[in-house]
Amino acid sequence: xxxxxxxxxxxxxxxxxxxxxxxxxxxxxxxxxxxxxxxxxxxxxxxxxxxxxxxxxxxxxxxxxxxxxxxxxxxxxxxxxxxxxxxxxxxxxxxxxxxxxxxxxxxxxxxxxxxxxxxxxxxxxxxxxxxxxxxxxxxxxxxxxxxxxxxxxxxxxxxxxxxxxxxxxxxxxxxxxxxxxxxxxxxxxxxxxxxxxxxxxxxxxxxxxxxxxxxxxxxxxxxxxxxxxxxxxxxxxxxx
Amino acid sequence: xxxxxxxxxxxxxxxxxxxxxxxxxxxxxxxxxxxxxxxxxxxxxxxxxxxxxxxxxxxxxxxxxxxxxxxxxxxxxxxxxxxxxxxxxxxxxxxxxxxxxxxxxxxxxxxxxxxxxxxxxxxxxxxxxxxxxxxxxxxxxxxxxxxxxxxxxxxxxxxxxxxxxxxxxxxxxxxxxxxxx
Numbered sequence: 001x002x003x004x005x006x007x008x009x010x011x012x013x014x015x016x017x018x019x020x021x022x023x024x025x026x027x028x029x030x031x032x033x034x035x036x037x038x039x040x041x042x043x044x045x046x047x048x049x050x051x052x053x054x055x056x057x058x059x060x061x062x063x064x065x066x067x068x069x070x071x072x073x074x075x076x077x078x079x080x081x082x083x084x085x086x087x088x089x090x091x092x093x094x095x096x097x098x099x100x101x102x103x104x105x106x107x108x109x110x111x112x113x114x115x116x117x118x119x120x121x122x123x124x125x126x127x128x129x130x131x132x133x134x135x136x137x138x139x140x141x142x143x144x145x146x147x148x149x150x151x152x153x154x155x156x157x158x159x160x161x162x163x164x165x166x167x168x169x170x171x172x173x174x175x176x177x178x179x180x181x182x183x184x185x186x187x188x189x190x191x192x193x194x195x196x197x198x199x200x201x202x203x204x205x206x207x208x209x210x211x212x213x214x215x216x217x218x219x220x221x222x223x224x225x226x227x228x229x230x231x232x233x234x235x236x237x238x239x240x
Numbered sequence: 241x242x243x244x245x246x247x248x249x250x251x252x253x254x255x256x257x258x259x260x261x262x263x264x265x266x267x268x269x270x271x272x273x274x275x276x277x278x279x280x281x282x283x284x285x286x287x288x289x290x291x292x293x294x295x296x297x298x299x300x301x302x303x304x305x306x307x308x309x310x311x312x313x314x315x316x317x318x319x320x321x322x323x324x325x326x327x328x329x330x331x332x333x334x335x336x337x338x339x340x341x342x343x344x345x346x347x348x349x350x351x352x353x354x355x356x357x358x359x360x361x362x363x364x365x366x367x368x369x370x371x372x373x374x375x376x377x378x379x380x381x382x383x384x385x386x387x388x389x390x391x392x393x394x395x396x397x398x399x400x401x402x403x404x405x406x407x408x409x410x411x412x413x414x415x416x417x418x419x420x421x
Contacts, residue, residue, distance in 0.1 A: 036395035036405060043401035050295020054324070121327035122294050124421045125401070132396050 007114045008059045009075075010171025013213055014115075015055030016076035019066055020221075021097060022048035023228050027084055040132060041090070047125045054118050067232035071215075071222050078205075078212040079161035081221040085154065088140055088147070092154035094133035095190065100165045102126045103182050107174055114171075134190050141194025148195065155191065156199040163203030164211045245279065252277045254313045255287055261301040262400060265340045268302060272332025275323055283316035290328045292421070293401045330421045342384045346403065347391075347417040350379055381417050383408035391415075 025045035032038030056062040079097055084090045105126055108119035140151040166180040188198050210216055232238075244252065255277055256269030268274045268289075275288035287306055291299045303320040310318045330349035333341075338348035380389035388410035396419075398405040403416040 036397075039399070039405075040395055040397035043397040046295040046297070047293060047401055048295070050291070050293060054294065117325040117327075118294070121324050124327070124329075125293055128396060128419070135396075 006171035008171070010115070010169055011055045011058035012060075012065070013075040013169055015052050015059060015065070016074050017080050017097075017101075018048040018055060019052035020074070020076040020224070021080040021093075022046075022052060023224060024080065024082075024084055024093075025090070028090065033087055037087075044094075044129050044132065047122070047129065051118065051122050058114065063232070067229045071217055071225055073215060074212070074217065074221070074225070075215065076212050077161065077164050078216075078218050078221075079158065079164065081212065081217060081224060082158060082161065083220050083224075085157075086150055088150040088154040089157065091133055091136045091140060092151065092158050094129065095137050095155075095187065096158060096162050096165075098126055098129040098133050099186050099190075100179075100183055102130045103179055103186070104174075107179065108172075111173075113173070137190050137196070138194045141191070141196040151194070152196050155196055156201075159199035160202055160205060161211075164213065167211075167213060169213060244277075248277050248279050251279065251285060251310060251313070251315065254309055255306045258302070258305045258309050261298050261305065263341065263344065263346070265344045266333075266337045268306070270334045270337030270340065272334065272337070273302070273328060274306075283314070285310060285315045285318050287318065287320045288323045289320055290323050292328055294324075295401065328421070330418060333418075341418060345384050345415060347381050347384045347406070347415055349418045349420045350381070352420070381406065383411060383413065384415055385413045386411040 022045045025041045025048070028038060028041045030038075032041055052066075053062050056065045059065060077097075079093060082089070082093055084093075102123060105119040105123035108115040109123050137151065140147040142148070143151075162183075165183070166176045168176060191198050205211060252269075252274070256267055256274050258268050260266050260268060260271055263271075271292070273290050273292060275290050276286075277288075278286040280286060287310070289299065289302060289306070299322060303322075306320050307318045331352055333349065341348040381391055382389055383391050386408060388408055390409040391406045392409060393404060394407050394414065395405040397403075398416050402418060402421065404419050405414060406417050407414045
């Protein structure tokens, strides 16, 4: 494959991560526990949507890619497509993903390459996403018995989706094991300070065929896409 | 620094005087988002605009307002391009822009003191304050209403992604703080 093709592959994967998580966070609009949190999740979703537009535009036409692809053509991590669940699930997903994305963008911003410009810009925004997730993890883990139990359950439930973030990806020339160690160290530290047990067990599924990066998704993803795409598909070419 | 022709300087002035659609007291020039104006021929102009945040929805409104202002100034064809590098920072907001924000009731972002060594928090061993990641010396955020330094954070994100919601413990008024980026 040419360099351009590699860049497309990576842009599509990272763009899909941002797009899908943005949509999942958007599902909280009108449902968040308090108004401030609704606004926070909405703003994080908006940051991610901005990243998605730039990344998908590197891979093709942003609207076609977002609205007209089938489930198997999406290359996002299975982690980001997981349903919001209760608020603790959303925070656990944010903790795992924003820590990864912050570490990833910091590395992409530090070397010359097709992603350096976006990464240098977005890393500063994602620092706030990571801070938001860490603060909530501490608050829920070290909160009431109920909040602790739910946060623990959420962290454990999503643990098996966290290995995929460090699988090799064409177009990303990075030391992934170094990235993974930094991620593990950071997440462990937050969980420990929150009084939560670091989940045990495998961090990837048992299925050898791969996961989201290979277009293999979990059950609820199709329903999410149906909701995300139906308006565009029902009214092709419509504009305001 | 690229030397501007008198015409480019004039058009930069026109485009730069457009007001931010979300913060209509600050001009695009004061906000630091207008990067360049290039005159291609007699009545064709390219404008370079950088977003504050990657997902900022105000960019489209800004582009339209710039086009409108330049058309009104007699430019026939205007193309506004969005540029990402170098990334915008709140340090790009001018002193005048900060003053206007404060008067508008928004605590302006604190300026990084580039000359001083800045404590960078590396590693995961403490709760990272996101502002530490952008190297901000942590001076207090002053209430834009009464000037008190005794304020507390209510939410890391406010009416827009670029602001946090705080409350003044002296005058009890809530206010937005333009976060350092």
